[in-house]
Amino acid sequence: MTPESHKPSPTSPPTKQTQTAKNVIPPIARLGIGLWLFFLLVALGADYLAPHDPYLAKARPLLPPSGEHWLGTNDVGQDIFSEIIVGARMSLLVATVTPSIVVTIALLVGITAGYAGGSIDILLMRMVDVMLAIPSLPLMILIAAYSGSGTLQLIAILSLFAWEIPSRLIRNEVLSVRNLMYVQAAHALGCTPLQVIWRHIIPALLPVLITSFASQASRAVFLEASLAFIGIGDPTSKSWGAMMRAATGFRGIWYGINWVWWVLPTAACISLLVLAFSFIGQGLERWANPRLSK
Amino acid sequence: MKLHFAKLFTYLFTLWLTVTLNFLVPRLLPGDPILSLIDASDGASYDEAVRKQLESYHGLDQPLGVQYVHYWQNLLRGDLGDSISFRKPVSELVLARLPWTLGLVLPSLVISSLIGLVAGTHAGWRRGSSVDRSLTVILISLWNLPAFFIGFVLIMLFGVYLQWLPLSGAVTRFAQFDSIGAQVLDMFKHWLLPAATLIISTIGGRFLLMRNSMSVVLGQEYVLAARAKGVTENNVKYRHAMRNALLPFFTAFSTQVGLAVTGATIIESLFVYPGMGLLLLEAVNTRDYPLVQGAFLVISVTVLTVNLIAEQVMVKIDPRIA
Amino acid sequence: MKTVFLKKMTLTAAAVLMAACSSTPPPPNSSTVANNIASKANIATLKLAGGTDWGYPTPFLLSRGPGLVHSLYIFDTLTWKDKNGKHIPWLAESWAASPDGLTWTFKLHPKAKWHDGKPVTADDVKFSVDYQTKNVPALPVRALTELTSVTVKGEKEVEFKLKSPYAPFLTNLAGALLILPKHIWEGVEDPKKMRDAKALTGSGPYKLKEYNQTDGSYWYEANKDFYLGEPVVKQLQFIPVKDEFLALQQGQLDAGSIDSFGAAADSATAVQSALSKFKTTPWALLEAPGEWTMALKYNMTKAPFNDIRFRKALAYVINMQDMVDRVVLGQGVPGSQGWATMANAWYNPNITVYKQDLVKANALLDEMGLKDSDKDGLRELAGKPLEIELLFAAGFDTPRVPELVQQYLKEVGIKIKVVGIDRNQRDTRATKGEYDLILVGFGGLGGDPDGLRTTFSSKLPRNSFSQPFGWKNDEFDQLADQQFRIVDENERRKITDKLQQMLSDELPQLHLYHPTRFWAYRKDILDGWHYTLGGIASGVPQSFDKALFVTGK
Numbered sequence A: 001m002t003p004e005s006h007k008p009s010p011t012s013p014p015t016k017q018t019q020t021a022k023n024v025i026p027p028i029a030r031l032g033i034g035l036w037l038f039f040l041l042v043a044l045g046a047d048y049l050a051p052h053d054p055y056l057a058k059a060r061p062l063l064p065p066s067g068e069h070w071l072g073t074n075d076v077g078q079d080i081f082s083e084i085i086v087g088a089r090m091s092l093l094v095a096t097v098t099p100s101i102v103v104t105i106a107l108l109v110g111i112t113a114g115y116a117g118g119s120i121d122i123l124l125m126r127m128v129d130v131m132l133a134i135p136s137l138p139l140m141i142l143i144a145a146y147s148g149s150g151t152l153q154l155i156a157i158l159s160l161f162a163w164e165i166p167s168r169l170i171r172n173e174v175l176s177v178r179n180l181m182y183v184q185a186a187h188a189l190g191c192t193p194l195q196v197i198w199r200h201i202i203p204a205l206l207p208v209l210i211t212s213f214a215s216q217a218s219r220a221v222f223l224e225a226s227l228a229f230i231g232i233g234d235p236t237s238k239s240w241g242a243m244m245r246a247a248t249g250f251r252g253i254w255y256g257i258n259w260v261w262w263v264l265p266t267a268a269c270i271s272l273l274v275l276a277f278s279f280i281g282q283g284l285e286r287w288a289n290p291r292l293s294k
Numbered sequence B: 001m002k003l004h005f006a007k008l009f010t011y012l013f014t015l016w017l018t019v020t021l022n023f024l025v026p027r028l029l030p031g032d033p034i035l036s037l038i039d040a041s042d043g044a045s046y047d048e049a050v051r052k053q054l055e056s057y058h059g060l061d062q063p064l065g066v067q068y069v070h071y072w073q074n075l076l077r078g079d080l081g082d083s084i085s086f087r088k089p090v091s092e093l094v095l096a097r098l099p100w101t102l103g104l105v106l107p108s109l110v111i112s113s114l115i116g117l118v119a120g121t122h123a124g125w126r127r128g129s130s131v132d133r134s135l136t137v138i139l140i141s142l143w144n145l146p147a148f149f150i151g152f153v154l155i156m157l158f159g160v161y162l163q164w165l166p167l168s169g170a171v172t173r174f175a176q177f178d179s180i181g182a183q184v185l186d187m188f189k190h191w192l193l194p195a196a197t198l199i200i201s202t203i204g205g206r207f208l209l210m211r212n213s214m215s216v217v218l219g220q221e222y223v224l225a226a227r228a229k230g231v232t233e234n235n236v237k238y239r240h241a242m243r244n245a246l247l248p249f250f251t252a253f254s255t256q257v258g259l260a261v262t263g264a265t266i267i268e269s270l271f272v273y274p275g276m277g278l279l280l281l282e283a284v285n286t287r288d289y290p291l292v293q294g295a296f297l298v299i300s301v302t303v304l305t306v307n308l309i310a311e312q313v314m315v316k317i318d319p320r321i322a
Numbered sequence C: 001m002k003t004v005f006l007k008k009m010t011l012t013a014a015a016v017l018m019a020a021c022s023s024t025p026p027p028p029n030s031s032t033v034a035n036n037i038a039s040k041a042n043i044a045t046l047k048l049a050g051g052t053d054w055g056y057p058t059p060f061l062l063s064r065g066p067g068l069v070h071s072l073y074i075f076d077t078l079t080w081k082d083k084n085g086k087h088i089p090w091l092a093e094s095w096a097a098s099p100d101g102l103t104w105t106f107k108l109h110p111k112a113k114w115h116d117g118k119p120v121t122a123d124d125v126k127f128s129v130d131y132q133t134k135n136v137p138a139l140p141v142r143a144l145t146e147l148t149s150v151t152v153k154g155e156k157e158v159e160f161k162l163k164s165p166y167a168p169f170l171t172n173l174a175g176a177l178l179i180l181p182k183h184i185w186e187g188v189e190d191p192k193k194m195r196d197a198k199a200l201t202g203s204g205p206y207k208l209k210e211y212n213q214t215d216g217s218y219w220y221e222a223n224k225d226f227y228l229g230e231p232v233v234k235q236l237q238f239i240p241v242k243d244e245f246l247a248l249q250q251g252q253l254d255a256g257s258i259d260s261f262g263a264a265a266d267s268a269t270a271v272q273s274a275l276s277k278f279k280t281t282p283w284a285l286l287e288a289p290g291e292w293t294m295a296l297k298y299n300m301t302k303a304p305f306n307d308i309r310f311r312k313a314l315a316y317v318i319n320m321q322d323m324v325d326r327v328v329l330g331q332g333v334p335g336s337q338g339w340a341t342m343a344n345a346w347y348n349p350n351i352t353v354y355k356q357d358l359v360k361a362n363a364l365l366d367e368m369g370l371k372d373s374d375k376d377g378l379r380e381l382a383g384k385p386l387e388i389e390l391l392f393a394a395g396f397d398t399p400r401v402p403e404l405v406q407q408y409l410k411e412v413g414i415k416i417k418v419v420g421i422d423r424n425q426r427d428t429r430a431t432k433g434e435y436d437l438i439l440v441g442f443g444g445l446g447g448d449p450d451g452l453r454t455t456f457s458s459k460l461p462r463n464s465f466s467q468p469f470g471w472k473n474d475e476f477d478q479l480a481d482q483q484f485r486i487v488d489e490n491e492r493r494k495i496t497d498k499l500q501q502m503l504s505d506e507l508p509q510l511h512l513y514h515p516t517r518f519w520a521y522r523k524d525i526l527d528g529w530h531y532t533l534g535g536i537a538s539g540v541p542q543s544f545d546k547a548l549f550v551t552g553k
Helices: A016-020 A027-044 A080-116 A118-133 A136-147 A151-160 A164-178 A181-188 A193-229 A240-249 A258-288 B002-028 B048-057 B064-076 B090-125 B130-143 B147-161 B180-218 B221-228 B233-263 B265-271 B276-286 B289-317 C002-013 C064-074 C122-134 C142-146 C169-174 C244-249 C269-279 C308-317 C320-327 C358-367 C400-410 C423-432 C451-456 C474-483 C489-506 C546-551
Strands: C043-050 C079-081 C087-089 C092-097 C103-108 C147-154 C157-162 C206-212 C217-222 C233-240 C255-257 C283-288 C293-298 C332-334 C387-393 C415-421 C437-442 C509-515 C517-522
Touching: A027 A080, A027 A258, A080 A118, A080 A151, A080 A164, A080 A193, A080 A240, A080 A258, A118 A164, A118 B002, A136 A151, A136 B002, A136 B265, A136 B276, A136 B289, A151 A193, A164 A193, A181 A193, A193 A240, A193 A258, A193 B147, A240 A258, A240 B147, A258 B130, A258 B147, B002 B064, B002 B289, B090 B130, B090 B180, B090 B233, B090 B265, B090 B276, B090 B289, B130 B180, B147 B180, B147 B265, B180 B233, B180 B265, B221 B233, B265 B276, B276 B289, B276 C423, C043 C255, C064 C206, C064 C217, C064 C546, C079 C169, C087 C092, C087 C169, C092 C169, C103 C122, C103 C169, C122 C142, C122 C147, C122 C157, C142 C147, C142 C169, C233 C546, C244 C255, C269 C283, C293 C308, C308 C358, C308 C400, C308 C509, C320 C332, C320 C400, C320 C509, C387 C400, C387 C423, C400 C415, C400 C437, C415 C423, C423 C437, C451 C474, C451 C489, C474 C489
Parallel strands: C043 C233, C387 C415, C387 C437
Antiparallel strands: C079 C087, C092 C103, C103 C157, C147 C157, C206 C217, C217 C233, C255 C517, C283 C517, C293 C437, C293 C509, C332 C509
């Protein structure tokens, strides 16, 4: 349910696999990367892979699957299979750009708060509290109403309500690293704060950054679909969420079996892509976290 | 004590900022609350005079500053104002909806946490076993299904095909019940599908959290020591390991309560469940400023308070996070 | 769910109160409703679909047309309409107009009583006019401004005087003004704060038993002492449902509308078999042409929309039949460019009709000089590629319509950029002319053709999104001003026909399609369902005719 509840997965502990082969990417991450690459290829080659123009409503509406239309046609006569293929673009675009923005903001906020401490820390963490305290979903709807429904606006909205939790995670991580012996030692040896941050803190943050990125990617895909489902998003581009909305909003959906080839494959794609990012995040965290696999 | 005053002050400051944002954001965005009172497709009935009259009745013709002062004056008297589109006091509307959302969200979160807790403990204890693997695969897969899809499938199965459970709403309206028990059963039947959707879609997160913190705890020295001392397996599992693994679990739970209240919006709109999320959506759609403010405020205060408590607890648990 | 509920609103509710009607002159001594009663067995409870909150049913707290229909169960108007839109006696037992059409006298039903037992008097009628002039009700009764005076002529007799003849008098005033009890409302300063049980003291056939704002459920109970006879339907329940059709299938409702997925052509056999159930006993299906329109509006203060050739070209490019087949799955008709549809008594069948004709469209565009000189597949306007922004209410209206418009226009080298905005903003921008192209859905001409004037005359201020933006035709304005003063129906029809003809030639907005209305009902429970011609009161397009619930037919 709650798209907001998709939070970065918790710090993972060492496993047998990572303990034995710390430099090998764990299978779960490889599976995730494989899935992700698959969707990436589909998105990039959509124009060649899609058998029909998904925007063209020329076929009869609500056709069942056939050789011509592998997943039948939707309520207006567009090819569902082609819609799904082209829809991968929107999901991947959102899943790449949003986490990049989010992690960059979170890094700035988290390091500033964690390293500077004191009143700056309090101020930034209060900001995080305020952002977390404001009901985000209705506010997203409100802002979407204002900014219009383009893809850029959607990404901006998704990012605006996502940097808070990663910021706090990074800040907490910075706090715990800052007090570690070797960091204290670096200070004592006269390293400037920037040097300390660059040489000691950022490397220590890598696991958090990777998990944050992956979980933000899966959150973005998830939320894009959820928002499209309640009618927010770019109406001119095909997206899986918009397809779900069209399918479940079509009144006849409850009476036929069209939902089997209309709703199920679409939902499966959303889930698989979200899953891919979860796997990547979980797998790579262990791989990248030397402390965990001591 | 000093620390507590500082905390209280920042809490109040956050509260003020939230209230002010709740006031400003809806008003700065384009939109017209009067549209909910008139039929914009019928020009002949509504001339400028009618519109002006409506605006002044709802105080919308006042300068923003004056409206803001009025808002605070009313707020301090405990008055959330009157909804424009529902033509009713905001507090009445919120009070009518809040119990439904809380009744849906809280038990669902508790249930999904309990299941996640037990399943996560077992899986974490026997990490890598077949039980762990199958639980992990099933629960993570469910976790990654969009809630609206889970809800859709549940409605299709239990509402349309099997017709065991009602499709929407929170009660059977106008039904005559023989006993309180029958009435409670009716409410339970309506609650079941949205709650199941919420539970299924959140269980994976709880499970993973517990499973992972369990594994971390297992590597700790005191657990190893307890095992070495020959303490029984179950004793180690529940008294030592699980108790320690619970801490991050509870902090995560507390911060998610607030989020879940609005997060339930999608489920409420799918099941037409008369909760806060649906109310807030309607308020935003009609630009019903007083209602948006009131509903936002209630949710924000809840979330802020929960966060404050969680922070105090966290400081006690882990003094590093001061 | 939300989308379904919104879709439903587009089709039935948003279409509201467009005008008024005196399609037939007042019957001098018509048969009373009371005579028709008692042919049908009593109906204990009639279950209908609720689920949308239309407000607390007082005249001041109700919401839009459907809210008015709720209020009308409790409160009465002087006259009512039969299914053909003919005015029949209701609270007024009889009425008469002076030959010059300036004086109207109404005699109230002798047995008419308020729910608290006090008689309804001429005083109450005069009070209702005065009170609702001072305190504008939720749905303003615009015709009140036509009155010069209201005089109490006796306990049960009241006289209205007009400034000048007003053709829609019965529809827009006698049939639209809710009569309120003076002894309750007198002294009420702010009627919007009046929300106790006393506020629902009416004279109508029903009393409100239970109302839940949270899920829009209403429960009415028959008023046993109703002056036209005890209603046949004893209880009237509006139950919230997720999907009206599904609820009908599952036997939760006794009647309900089936819209927006229609017969689904021959491709969805499951849908068809779902529908076929309602064609067999005990079910019956009522099919009626619709008046609601999905309209494409253009900003005619700008090029190229100010050029009639461009507007005609659009009408020749857009395949309206295809749109009907795809958007409402064949359950509707292509747009009628005179606005009035064949569902309306004032429909002019001879207006200009546009069918897709790309040759004509291309010729018109070429003639305007909108040519594709750089051969990139796009025509140019003043050297720039012709790319037009099309706004629509995302999350409220179906995105299928803009998608199809985009597809059709691409064929003649016009690129459409679809931009979704939320409904609240759409309404505002459509009203203020902040658009190039915009899609709006709204109700039909309704009860009286004066809607042609109030919607299309450039003399009226722009305060509605159904009005065209930047269109002015002096002849149209002049004719429009004449028609509503002409009491003779045939004379008036000549003008309204001409007005529709002008609209179809000048195309100040393009009507795309009108969905057909379907109503499925258990005829063993209640037969005789109908859509009142011209709509309930001054034009609410619903089938909840309270006269049906009172008489059972």
